[in-house]
Amino acid sequence: MERASVPAPTRYYFLGFPNESLNEKRKTRQQNQNFTVLTLKSVQAGYGKLMVLKGVSLHVRAGEVVTLIGGNGAGKSTTLRAISGLLPPFRGVVEFNGADLTRLPPERIVTLGLALVPEGRRVFATLSVTANLELGAFHRRDQKQARKDLEEIQERFPLLKERASQPAGTLSGGEQQILAICRALMSRPRLLMLDEPSMGLAPLMVSRVYDILRELKEEGTTLLLIEQNARAALKLADRGYVLETGRIILDGSAAELRDDPEVQRAYLGKGYREVWE
Amino acid sequence: MFLQQLLNGLTAGAVYALIALGYTMIYGILGLINFAQGEIYMFGAFVAVLLLGAGVNFFLAFIGGMGAAALLGVALERVAFRPLRGSHPLVPLISAIGASIFLQSLALLLFGPNDRPFPIQFTFSTITIAGLPLSSLQGAILLAALGFMALLVVFVRYTRYGKAIVACALDRDTARLMGVNVDRMVALTFLIGSALSGAAGIMMAIYYNATYPRMGLLPGLKAFSAAILGGVGSIPGAILGGLLLGVAESLGAAYFSSGYKDAIAFAILILVLLFRPQGILKGRGD
Amino acid sequence: MSAYLLHLAILGGIYVILAISLNLIIGYAGQVSLGHAAFFGIGAYVSALTSLHLNFPFPLAALSAILFSGGCGFLLGLPTLRLKEDYLAIVTLGFGVIVDLVFLNLEITGGPDGLAGIAPPRILGVSFRAPGMYLLLVLLAVILTLILTYRLVNSYHGRALRAIRDHEVTAQVMGINTPAYKVAIFTLAAALAGMAGSLYAHYITFINPESFGLHTSILALCMVVLGGMGSIAGAVVGALALTVLPEMLRQFKAYQDLIYGGLLVALLIWRPEGLLGKGKLSLKFISRE
Numbered sequence: 143m144e145r146a147s148v149p150a151p152t153r154y155y156f157l158g159f160p161n162e163s164l165n166e167k168r169k170t171r172q173q174n175q176n177f178t179v180l181t182l183k184s185v186q187a188g189y190g191k192l193m194v195l196k197g198v199s200l201h202v203r204a205g206e207v208v209t210l211i212g213g214n215g216a217g218k219s220t221t222l223r224a225i226s227g228l229l230p231p232f233r234g235v236v237e238f239n240g241a242d243l244t245r246l247p248p249e250r251i252v253t254l255g256l257a258l259v260p261e262g263r264r265v266f267a268t269l270s271v272t273a274n275l276e277l278g279a280f281h282r283r284d285q286k287q288a289r290k291d292l293e294e295i296q297e298r299f300p301l302l303k304e305r306a307s308q309p310a311g312t313l314s315g316g317e318q319q320i321l322a323i324c325r326a327l328m329s330r331p332r333l334l335m336l337d338e339p340s341m342g343l344a345p346l347m348v349s350r351v352y353d354i355l356r357e358l359k360e361e362g363t364t365l366l367l368i369e370q371n372a373r374a375a376l377k378l379a380d381r382g383y384v385l386e387t388g389r390i391i392l393d394g395s396a397a398e399l400r401d402d403p404e405v406q407r408a409y410l411g412k413g414y415r416e417v418w419e
Numbered sequence: 420m421f422l423q424q425l426l427n428g429l430t431a432g433a434v435y436a437l438i439a440l441g442y443t444m445i446y447g448i449l450g451l452i453n454f455a456q457g458e459i460y461m462f463g464a465f466v467a468v469l470l471l472g473a474g475v476n477f478f479l480a481f482i483g484g485m486g487a488a489a490l491l492g493v494a495l496e497r498v499a500f501r502p503l504r505g506s507h508p509l510v511p512l513i514s515a516i517g518a519s520i521f522l523q524s525l526a527l528l529l530f531g532p533n534d535r536p537f538p539i540q541f542t543f544s545t546i547t548i549a550g551l552p553l554s555s556l557q558g559a560i561l562l563a564a565l566g567f568m569a570l571l572v573v574f575v576r577y578t579r580y581g582k583a584i585v586a587c588a589l590d591r592d593t594a595r596l597m598g599v600n601v602d603r604m605v606a607l608t609f610l611i612g613s614a615l616s617g618a619a620g621i622m623m624a625i626y627y628n629a630t631y632p633r634m635g636l637l638p639g640l641k642a643f644s645a646a647i648l649g650g651v652g653s654i655p656g657a658i659l660g661g662l663l664l665g666v667a668e669s670l671g672a673a674y675f676s677s678g679y680k681d682a683i684a685f686a687i688l689i690l691v692l693l694f695r696p697q698g699i700l701k702g703r704g705d
Numbered sequence: 706m707s708a709y710l711l712h713l714a715i716l717g718g719i720y721v722i723l724a725i726s727l728n729l730i731i732g733y734a735g736q737v738s739l740g741h742a743a744f745f746g747i748g749a750y751v752s753a754l755t756s757l758h759l760n761f762p763f764p765l766a767a768l769s770a771i772l773f774s775g776g777c778g779f780l781l782g783l784p785t786l787r788l789k790e791d792y793l794a795i796v797t798l799g800f801g802v803i804v805d806l807v808f809l810n811l812e813i814t815g816g817p818d819g820l821a822g823i824a825p826p827r828i829l830g831v832s833f834r835a836p837g838m839y840l841l842l843v844l845l846a847v848i849l850t851l852i853l854t855y856r857l858v859n860s861y862h863g864r865a866l867r868a869i870r871d872h873e874v875t876a877q878v879m880g881i882n883t884p885a886y887k888v889a890i891f892t893l894a895a896a897l898a899g900m901a902g903s904l905y906a907h908y909i910t911f912i913n914p915e916s917f918g919l920h921t922s923i924l925a926l927c928m929v930v931l932g933g934m935g936s937i938a939g940a941v942v943g944a945l946a947l948t949v950l951p952e953m954l955r956q957f958k959a960y961q962d963l964i965y966g967g968l969l970v971a972l973l974i975w976r977p978e979g980l981l982g983k984g985k986l987s988l989k990f991i992s993r994e
Contacts, residue, residue, distance in 0.1 A: 228592055248595040257596070264593040266586050273582050280583055281598025329598065452794070499970050506977035509737060513930040514973045516923055521966030528959055640798070640919075647795045682806040685799030692792050693784050 177204040179333050179364055180225070180256075185234035187224040194220040196388040197234065202333060207355075207365040209375040209396070211409055212385035218368045219261050221385070222337050225366075226258040227251040239332065253281045255332035259339060263322040267311030271302055274310045274321055278328030288328065295324050316347025323354060334358070335366045340374060352378060372409035376400050384409070424673045425666060430557045430626065432665020433564035437619035438642030439649070439657035440571060441492075441612030447588040447652035448608050451508060454515035455495055456616055457639020458522035461632065463488035463617025464624040465530055471538040481621055488617025491522075492609040501602070526632035534629040560622045567618055568658055571611070575654060584608055588652065637681060641668075644688045664688070711836040715908055717948040718843035719901050722850050724928040724944035725937060726897035731926075732935030733858060734890040735870030736785075737794040740801025741925045744895040746917025747804065748774045748902025750814055753823045753912055763826030763833075763907060770903035771896045778895020782888040801922050808914040819913025826907050839908055846904060850897060854937055857893075866890060870935075931972060933979030943979070 180202040188194040194217045202208045212218050223229035225236055227248035236243040243251055252258075257278075266274050275295065279288035296303040301317060302324060310321060319339055326334055339355070340348040352374055359365060359378065369375035376382055382399045384392035392402065399405050438460055445453045467484030475483065499518045503511045545554050575581035586594040587604045595601060623638065624630045645664045649656025664684050671683035727741045752770035755761040761769065781800055785793050808814045815821075825834040826842065833842050857863050868876040869883050877883050906912050924947060932943025950968070954961045 226596060228595070248592075249598045249600045252596060252598040260593055260596065264590055266589045266593070268589065269582060269585060273585075276579070277582055277586050277594070277597045277599070280579065285579075325597070499974075502974045503977050507934060509731065509926070509930050509934065510973055510977050510979075513927055514970050516927065517966045517969030517973070519966070520962055521970070524960075524962035524966060528963065640802070644795055644799065647792060676810075678810040679806055682803045685802050689796050689799050692788060692796055 178202070179204050179239060180366065181235070181237040182221075182225070183235040183237075185221070185224055185231045185236060187220055187229055187231040187234075189229070193232070194388050195224065195231070198385070198388070198390055199234075200383050200390060200393070202364060202366050204332075204364055205362050206381060207359050207367065207379045209367045209369060209372075209379035209382045210385055211369055211372040211375055211382060211399075211405075213370070213408070215387075216385040217388045218370075218385055219337055220388075222258055222335050222366075222368060225335065226256065249281070252329055252331075255330070257326035257329045257331035257334050259319075259322045259326045259334070259336045261337035261341065263315070263318045265310040265313070265318045265321050265325070268309050270307045271310050271313070271321060272306045274325050275302065275328050278325035279330075282329065291328060291330070295327065299324060314347075316343050316350060319343060319347070319351050320354065323351070327358075331363075333364045333366060335368070337368050338370060339367070340369065340371045348374065372405070376410075420673070421670075424669045426553065426557060428666035428669030429662060430560050430665070431669060432645075432662040433561050434619045434623050434626075434661075435638065435642045435645045435665050436658045436661025437564055437567060437615045437622075438638060439645040439661045440568070440654060441616045442643050442646040443649070443651055443654060443657040444584070444608050444612045446646065448584060448605055449500070449504075449511075451500065451511045452515070452643065453495075453500075453609075453612075454512060454639070454643075455499075455519040455522060456612075456642065457635030457637075458519045458526075459488045459492050459495070459613045459635070460616040460620035460623075460638060461526060461630070461635035462491050462522065462620070463613075464620035464630045464634065465526060465535075466617075467621045468535055468538060468624065468630050477539060481618070484621045485614045485617040488620065489610045489614035492613025492616075493606050495613075496606060496609040501605075523632050523635075530630075530632060532632065534631045537625050537628050537630070539625075540628075556626065560626060563622065564619070567615055571615065572654060574611070580604070580607060641681075641684050644684060648688050648691055708836060711840055713948060713952060715836065715840050715843050717945050718840070718847050719904050719908070720925070720928065720944040720948050721847050721941050722901040722904070723898055723925050724932065724940040725850055725854055726894040726901070727925045728929045728932075728934065728937065728940040729854065729857075729890055729894045729897075731929055732940075733863065733866045733870060734887055735873075736887065736891070737797070738894075738922075739794050739798035739919075739926065740804070740922050741797070741894075741898055742917045742919070742921035743797075743801045743804035744774045744778060744898035745902040745905070745921065745925075746808060746914070747777055748899030749906035749912050749917065750808065750820070750902075751899070752903035753820045753906045754813065756824055756907075757820060757822070762828075763824075764828055766907075767826075767900060767903040770899045772899075774899025774902065775892050775896030778898075779888060779892040781895075782891030785887075785891070798919070798922075801919055805914055805918045808917065815913070817913060819911065819915075820906075821911045823906050823910045823912070825910065843904055843908075846900060850900075851937065851941075858937065862886070867935075927969060931969070931979055936979070939979055 178201050182198055182200050184197040184199055186193060186195055186197055198217070198221055200208070200210070210218055210221060220229065224231045225243065227243060227246055227250070231244055234244070238251075238254055238256055241254055243254075243256075266277065269277070272292070275292055276288075279285070279291065282288050296306070299320060302321065305313060305317075310318065313321060323336070323339070336355070339351050343351065348371070355365065355367070355378055367375055367379060376396045376399055379396040382393065382396050383390050384399065384405060392399065392405065394402075400410070438456060441456050441459070442453060445451065445456075463484040466487035467480045470480035470483045471477065495518055499514045500511050503514055575585060583594065583599045584604050584607065586597065586599060587601050591601055594604075619638070620635070623634070641664060642661065645660035646657045647660070648664060649658070649660025664687070667687050668680060668684045672680040675683065723741070723745055726744075727738060730736050730738050730741075748770040751773040752766045755769050756763065756766040781797070785796055788796060809817055825832065825839070827833065831838075833839050858866075865876065865881045865886055868879065868881055869886055873883055902917075905916070909916075928943035928947050929940055930943070931946065932941070933939030951961065951965060954964050957964055
């Protein structure tokens, strides 16, 4: 079996270029293999003495889109911060492609192929759009290839080319979100994590951002998506977890979660009338 | 007379600006005022003088002085600032003051209390352009300082590491998510800022033909003011602030009172801050 | 007690007052002053000048020193309200340099030669010329300062000041008149520093600009930070430590300052929160997104 081999890096299907059929092949192969990219085992994390995550376990398989939904303060962002190394966990294991991330700093973790689009976009406001994208590829050794990737991205999102030399802070919120996603893509991640990509965006921009995520999914990019907007997230995702006060209380396929009465009541805003009455 | 003073001011101002760049970059990335910047300036001058005394040629000695200043800056960050990251801003400030006392007295022990003349006497001609006597020494210092500034701007704007430094100054966590090693960028910032201060020290040592252990104190303070005057964290601001301060000081000393020469710089600074509290060019990490 | 120890104790006491006054600005109002020696100097010069030229008795000279320094603090405090920490630091630094240069250039202050022959204090016919008596006077002033600051810090106003230090906007929202508090604390701190200056002038009986320059401002700052910002006991310990330390290092002669500077860095790395600080102030600056 070829299971043991580490999957080839994402470059075959980077943004759909250059080889579509190879992508397809790879995607199906990986799904057949059920190759688990990311595993969290009873991760506990928090700030100072405050424990926010009280033992979170979850996994993401290659080519999958997994969403983590939950209310304010459930610990969604903390989970992503713990995975990306910004907030080293107190306890538990974070494994990515067989490597233990728990003690690694974020700047090392990103070199393993794990990229995070942080909450609130966090583009470098006074730097140009292009400089932001270039920084996304900062750690890459193949800077020549990175420049090609930059051109590809600019072709795919003409907006980023038109505004190339404009300070990123002058873009609209939605545009900044697209920039932040592309900046993360510039690192050629094997797993892309997004922290509330729809936060604070106009409805039109939300659907624009989700269109992009859908395209990425179709290309076979593995996504871990955190959302308060459970409706949009569950529409896109293959699987989901529900996080409440630092614990996973529910998990299943996206369809199962959509139909779950509890999820409907608490996160989709359906049927709470009946519960009231 | 006026033009002559203007030129004197620009020369001193260009040197202030070089030191101010170190302050502003370090402030931009760490949010701390490196009070020992003036000692790094002094150190660069002394190493260059020592190298020249040992028979090294001028350009190598210049580069050696800059290099020594750069290394000192990096060592300083490692010893006196890095262990204090995350504490109240006054704590690294005092640590920097401690380091500055240490370095000054080290210089006093190593080099003695007396002024040392610059080992090479440059024979500079004075060219008269439109009735204005321009010493070619001033011209050379101005050109060299402007050259260093241009190099720095190009580095920050157009190179990968330059942009990474700006990214760290703007948003440290997100920069880390991009794979930027913040510690390394901080060290790089100290390296560059200190090299520039070292160069400034050597130029001033040539200009005034003197090196002495306390030579860094006043230029350091004035450059610090220049950095704040221009808008701390802003590179163009530091350059502008330095030049303005140099000119104002020179004109003020000529037309007002030379006894208050050092006060003029600070008086202007206070006035400007009262009317534009964010500095002339407001900025951070530009 | 030997004469030398008495001398150290008197100087230590004067610096304790200076450090406590600066600690009010730094530790309780959360502001930075890099020119505190200016007020110390203003107090010393005013006290000396009034007693030399106007024949003011010591209490009156000291009072005018306190009022005059306080007034200068008030005037400097007014515009600085609009400035944030770093800018305030540079403004106070500039103020210190300017005041120092004024002492150096004015005729009435004697220029670089300073003023000599300042009369030792005499209150109600009792002379405080003897060092032992002078120490009593200084101790009295220290105790007064301590009582005043302790009462202030633990009062309603003290809590308001701490609220300003920890979060200015929140304090404002809570209805605290932050500008008024800041000016008030600046004025009070300057007045106390002026009192220390007056005590200094009448003890040494000879003053020149050298004693009130940047290094004295920095010394006072070091005392506060080393002792622990926001701790009155810390300011006392810091002031005494930095009065005694140079004396102890005197045996190392040429290496004195080298060791002094090195020790300062080492102490801070060992205890960044200061000797008696509680390390509660640290949150403010790291999160500077």
